[in-house]
Amino acid sequence: LFYRFFLPLYLPLSEFVNADGTNNTRETIRESSPAINPGFQGFAENLITKYKVIKFPKTGEISIGILSDTHGVLKDTFLDELQSCDYLLHAGDIGSLKCYETLKDLHVPLYIIKGNCDKGEWTKYLPETLAAPIGGKIFYLIHKKSDLPYPQPEADFIITGHTHHYEVSKRGTTTFINPGSAGRSRSGSSCTIAILTLDGDEFSVLPIYAE
Secondary structure, eight states: OHHHHHHHHHOTTOOOOOTTOOOHHHHHHHHHOTTOOTTEESHHHIIIIIOOOOOOOOSSSEEEEEEOOOTTOOOHHHHHHHTTSSEEEEOSOOOOHHHHHHHHTTOSOEEEOOOTTOOSGGGTTOOSEEEEEETTEEEEEESOGGGOOSSOOOOSEEEOOSSOOEEEEEETTEEEEEEOOSSOOSTTOOEEEEEEEEETTEEEEEEEEEO
16 A cells, blocks of 8 residues: 555656566556656665665755666766765666666666667666656656757756767756766776756756776
8 A cells, every 4th residue: 555655646757667577566556657657767666575775865955876878887986976876867778687787776766768779678668768857857868869859858957878978068948968978988088977966956967987
């Protein structure tokens, strides 16, 4: 009864999906919450079927870990940063089921999409785009910026990847963030992720580097 009434209120745009898509508990949630979006991975699974301790996002300042293009590699430097965040956003090219499961096992709410390199049965339930509501803002995830639909989605932040180059820019009221590659750098540059700190309408974005 707890999950049937509490979870849809707490995460109204989230669905809880394993890579294989076969969880009876998850199906019950889906039936009772038809408006839920298929981008949120791992949170309810851990809460309902594993009974592990999880942390709920705090009020006020929110820390959001943003990464992309892991390509099967998760560096310890980045994992240390990500596990202390309130939310995680991954903009695709995860690279492997092991990498996907490692992110889920951090027990941090995770919004994740597939990239052009994500193939196989384990990617079947991963969306190609996703709108994530966090802290009163909308974060729109899409792997390639060039694939953005027209007109542009109404979002406060648009998170992309693919280029393996870190970039933060603004167009109108929308902030674009490409966290670079967390797993494989290009042209001799460092691997990067981004940590976004959100507090109401104020935010800052900090790059984290690793060799």
